Amino acid sequence: MAWLYAEYIADELLRTGRLIPASSLEFRAGRDTLALTIYLSDAAGELSGIRVVSQLDEWLSLTAYGHPWRDWVRTRFLQLGEEARERGRGEDPDLELARAAWRWLDRTELFATDLDPGHPEHPHMPLLPDENDRVWTPAWQLGLPLGHLAMHLF
Template identity: 40%
Template sequence: MLPDGAGEPAGGELPVPMAWMSAEFLADRVMLPAGVMPYGSVEYRAGRTALAVTHFATRSPFDLKELFDDDKRDYWLLLTADPWSWRQWAANRLRRLASQQPAAGPCHPDVALATEAWRWLTRTELLPLLGPEGTDGRCPWVPAWELGVTLGHLALQCY
């Protein structure tokens, strides 16, 4: 058990990662109705995580109405159209957000969760959805971020 006040911000309140939780909720609201992957599959997780990172990195305030906003949807479609460009964009945005954290003490929980999600996307490889074999006869592995962005883009188009 931690002593009183250990690891707590000033005022004794624990920080709640509302921005990250909202980003995940919004991503679920896009992925679920699209039905591009079964809920609970690792592919679904990749798509949801890529969309959550996209929302979090844009730093737009959470509003359920933005799900139905054509401008926001078009912006997300543009960001996710090319997985390689998205990867560079997301890495730069998350790096900038992380650099804004205090040097001493714990990272804000929103940034910590987004960083952990990014780490999972960049360190995980998945089997491809189509085409069981590569050109050399072996099964190629796909980075989770690449598959996730592609699935997220597809879900946005279906939304």
């Protein structure tokens, strides 16, 4: 139930923000990225009793530009898998659903605006995105800023 609850929270945050149509692949990328952030940040296993407002700061920091989110996700999956092995039980169904979402996010690329255009002469100075400059982007890379912005709009 924890994964479904995380997915529900993510869905509500994105729908409230009204950033993109709920029927789009971009919405799914944002929802799954945000749901993974919510689910994997629940180290104490208290997701069912969570209060969204009290967790927003943590989720915002995890989805912030420059945070090594992909590495964090992989580390959390390793930790949760190790915890399950130590308990001697099989893989948790919630964890299986989260892993399926991660596989989709990591393996799917969407044709979207380049959100990280570097300045050719000064690579450390980012430019504002040009909406006509589109590139194939991993779904999670598109989902992160969508989820982050949706939380700011909440």
